Amino acid sequence: MNGASREALASAREQLDALTDNTSVDAATLAEELAAVTALLDREVSLRRVLTDPAQTGQARAELAERLLGGRVGGPTTELVSGMVRSRWSRSRDLSDSIEELAYSADLVAAQRAGQLDDVEDELFRFSRIVTSNPELRSALTDQNASVTAKTELLRSLLGGRANPVTERVVVRLVGQPRGRSLEAGFDALSKLAASRRDRMVAVITSAVPLSEGQRQRLGAALAATYGRQIHLNLDVDPEVLGGVQVRIGDEVINGTIADRLDEVARRMAG
Template sequence: MQGSSRAAAVGSREALTGALAATADRSRLAEELFAVVGALDSNPTLRRALADPSREGADKASLAEQLLAGKVSAETLVVLKGVVGQRWSTERDLSDTLESYGVETVIAAAEAADRADRVEDELFHFERIVAANEQLRGALGDQTVAAEHRAALVDSLLQDKVAPETLALARQAVVAPRGRRFDRTVAGFLDTASARREQQTATVTSAVPLTEDDRNRLAVELASIYGGKVHLNTVVDPRVLGGVKIEIGDEVIDGTIMRKIDAARRAMGA
């Protein structure tokens, strides 16, 4: 985001915070925010009107209220007015921020139910499953197939197997990719979750599944190194043979046996 959009995102956050505090039905709030994003994406005229930097913020907020009062909850309207009342560098920055607030609202619902870690784990692993299955990846990403059919496919795969918040985010990523690949959309959702929870995320690859004790110990060690909470996304890959590979931010700590074998081969000129 450019400077004015960064300031707009900061300025609009109070509206989201207030809406989350005011409503117990965060699922509805998230659904409505996602629906508003869809409406803006499909209606360029409306999007330009609400993002127009030459119009007064109060004027744009009034327009939003005229259009949506009685059609969405009071909390959703508060968030929307708080967002459109700011000055955005681009129209996309406005809709991206609304989408991120929808994701945050889903995560807030998971936090209230004490399953935010579970949601992050499930969403990460679903993306990995999709990435490894070319047929499934194609089916979920086929924009010529109606959105409701793609949503139904997600339901058939995840219904009653994951947390409701995981299902909501997986459906949203498939139904409204907004020009992005599924993996990029999910990565963005997970980044939003990490930012909301004020944590860093580490992807840990090992030859065998880590035990819960291993996960907890590694999370504590990484937190002591990087500061703050660290959430682990784990990947099992027998090809690494042993040890672990850790990716956190832009850093990679590769302590796998395969890496050591590769290093030995290079040293021998193989």
């Protein structure tokens, strides 16, 4: 996103945090309603353009949003979306993209309130790896000729009763409303959102064999010291790593043995 949209999204994130700090606001309901608004704006492109039209005042755009949403969604959702359309947006698409992000964030707030955010993060990572390693499953979930209902039923058969309800909810939405995004990109975005709930970075650790608890703790502490932030470790096992370890943080990929990487981290810290 460019300047105006970045500022508008930053403001919307603050609005969401202020709303969800109030425990009387049902975060799960807020998420579902925001997702419905996203779908509406995706369908009604002309409406999205009107709500981001710089020729109209922010107040006029907000009043239009209130008329459209009032009685159809709850007060918190109407308040949040009305506040968003008051802002200036570089592109009309940025508005719907931002509302979608807030929908997923609200679901993660629900998990965090229940003390289950770590579980949701881990389940999202594991399921993304299952999909990546199973071409038939990935094909079924991305088949444009398959109905959303069929995909939802497949996901519920795989996740229902086995995964956290928040995990199931966001995965169903991600598959049912891809919005032109690959499944892998969607899971990556969800992972980053989950990490940001506690201002953490996500490191994907791939090793030939499962790391011991001591190795996980040492690696996590060393990476946190290096990057100056708490690091959430997503652990993956791939025998082709041949006894070494690969660390991926964002676009940075570091290859080497565990001992070599820890030595490098120690050298950075000493320098």
